[in-house]
Amino acid sequence: MNEALIIDSLKDGFIVSCQALEQEPLFGAELMASMAVAAEEGGAVAIRANTPRDIAAIKRKSALPVIGLYKKHYPGSEVYITPTLQEIREIAEAGADLLAFDATQLPRPDGRSLQEFVAAIRLAYPHLRLVADISTYEEGVAAMALGVDLVSTTLSGYTSYSTQQEQPDIDLVSRLAALRRTPVLAEGRIWTPEECIACLRLGAHAVVVGTAITRPQEITKRFVQAIRGALNHDGS
Secondary structure, eight states: OOHHHHHHHTTTEEEEEEOOOTTSTTOSHHHHHHHHHHHHHTTOSEEEEESHHHHHHHHHHOOSOEEEEOBOOOTTOOOOBSOSHHHHHHHHHHTOSEEEEEOSSSOOTTOOOHHHHHHHHHHHOTTSEEEEEOSSHHHHHHHHHTTOSEEEOTTTTSSTTSOOOSSOOHHHHHHHHTTOSSOEEEESSOOSHHHHHHHHHTTOSEEEEOHHHHOHHHHHHHHHHHHHHHHHHHHO
8 A cells, every 4th residue: 555545444444453461362473364364254444453473473363564574672661562673673673564562751772862762664665654653642742742653642541651441541532532643543452442433533534442352361251250249249
C-alpha cells in the first residue's frame, strides 16, 4: 500500500495486536502470522506486531499494513518499546509499514531526547509512518508537536505516573482526539466492542486490541474468574 494512504486506510478501523512473549504458549513467528491471517479474515485493517522475526513472517502471509515494534530491555532504562535506533532499523528492514516506539518522558537507554530520536528516524526512514506510544496527555501533546503520524495510548497505566485503572483510558483518548492535530489510536485494556465504539465515537482514528483476542490464556482466565465470582456470590 502507498505510504501516503496508510493512515487514511486505518480510519474507524479495528487493529489487532498479534504478540506473544517467549514464556507464553503461542510464542513463535509462524503462530503469530497465522493469528494475523485470522485477524485479516475477520476484518482487521492492520496488525501490530513485535520483533523483526514476527513482522517478517506476518508480511509474508498477510496483505495488511503492519505496525512494527521491538520490545527490548536495556539495563537501567524503563523504556522497552523500540528503545533505540538499532531496533528501529531491524523492524524497518523486516518490512514494518509503521514504526511504533516509546514516546514517554522516561529517559531512553541511548541518552537521546525524544526530539533527537524522532529526527533520526525521519532522516533514516522518511517514507515510513511513526506511531508514538504515550501514557499521558502531556506526552501525547509533545509527540504531536514533533510531527509523528499517529499517537497511541498504549502505555497509559504502564508508567508509574500515568492513570492506573483496569478499564481503558477513554478520557485520555477523548482529550487527545479533541485537539484534532494528529490521529489517535485507542489502545490498552480494551476488552469489548462497546469500549471500541466508545473510543471511536469520542474521536479515536482507530482502535487496537490485543490480549482480548490473541492471548487465550488471559481470555480463559477472565471467563473462569467471572464464573467463580458469580457462583461464590450465589452461594454466599
